[in-house]
Amino acid sequence: MNYYTLGDSGLRVSRLALGTMTFGDDWGWGADESTSRALFDRYVEAGGNFFDSADLYTNGRSEEMLGAFIRDAGIRDQAVIATKFSYNAEPGNPNAGGNGRKNILRAVEGSLQRLGTDYIDLYILHSWDRFTPAEEVMRTFDDLVRAGKVRHVGLSNVPAWYAAEAQAIARFRGYEPVSTLQLEYSLAERGIENEFVDLATQRGAGIMAWSPLASGLLSGKYRSSDASGPSGEGRLITTAGSGNPAFEKLNERNFRIVAALESVARQLGRSMAQVALNWVINRPGIASALVGATKLSQLEDNLGALEFQIPEELFQELTVASAGEATYPYSFFGPELQGMITGGATVGDKPGGYYTSHLFEGAGAGVGASDDND
């Protein structure tokens, strides 16, 4: 296991973080306590230091278990604990959810208590509530850092304009900056490439990629539709019809990506999960991929994801097979219209160490291509 500094912060984190959304079986697709403990122990044994939870996960059980495992292992100083707030904890009370100061200050106390610790290493807004100004969130984050309850802060599932505004406010007001953007990213979900990869790499936030296996789809264990619909065993079948967009993965487009992944994995003699994780980790802006598991054998498989390098040609094959359509306005940033801006003159990338856009990278368009994967 090797470590990166997260964004522009000095916090050193494992490139594979352990997701704890599956700690506890309260939601019907997680792991019981003894399996969760075994997952934790194996991850620590492999050298991992980065744990991700949320007050929402398994109704608080995830934080309780994580806190107990860290305490029992005696590794609070080594562990980097990330946890999140936004989701409502008390039906009927609008201030027991969302990103206003009143809820953040309520939520942090609950997380500290369940985790059994007096500080959180990385406190993350879980989801945009569509109302709270970025100024209020960033000021409250900064208060928590100054009070010693939180070390670093981050944002998850927010629009890019909001994250950019939050970071600009932090910069100009001297607040604690956003060190991470926690976002869904995998071969099956590449929406963040339009805005967030450039935002993260330009503005000092490391991306924590959630659901890097698209909730298990990219392990290859689900089969495409026959008369009775997609088949396989796991979360995506258990949660079918839940309406949660993160779980709507069993469709024909994604099965075409799975087929390309299967072919590359076969050529490499690696599992599909390992290849899918390796691809995510080696894409621009990705600081850490959040691995999740319900079984020890799955974690064992996933921990092997960094042991090999995908040859460039096969890496590109995956990138091209999973690319989406260039939508407006991003379609304006490709070589044709950029050529009209430069007047046909060749304008090369900036020298190494300077920012260049990652948009269109690896898609064959060649705009701002850079091999800077940090």
Ligand SMILES: NC(=O)c1ccc[n+]([C@@H]2O[C@H](COP(=O)([O-])OP(=O)(O)OC[C@H]3O[C@@H](n4cnc5c(N)ncnc54)[C@H](OP(=O)(O)O)[C@@H]3O)[C@@H](O)[C@H]2O)c1
């Ligand atoms: N910020 C957010 O909104 C957000 C959202 C989601 C997740 N997260 C974080 O990201 C973490 C990881 O997310 P995720 O669990 O969705 O990640 P994922 O890697 O996409 O999916 C993990 C699931 O896939 C299956 N699986 C994993 N490895 C496998 C293997 N080698 N072979 C076969 N099946 C395998 C297991 O489910 P089954 O056994 O059920 O098939 C496992 O629980 C979470 O724990 C959480 O910390 C954050």
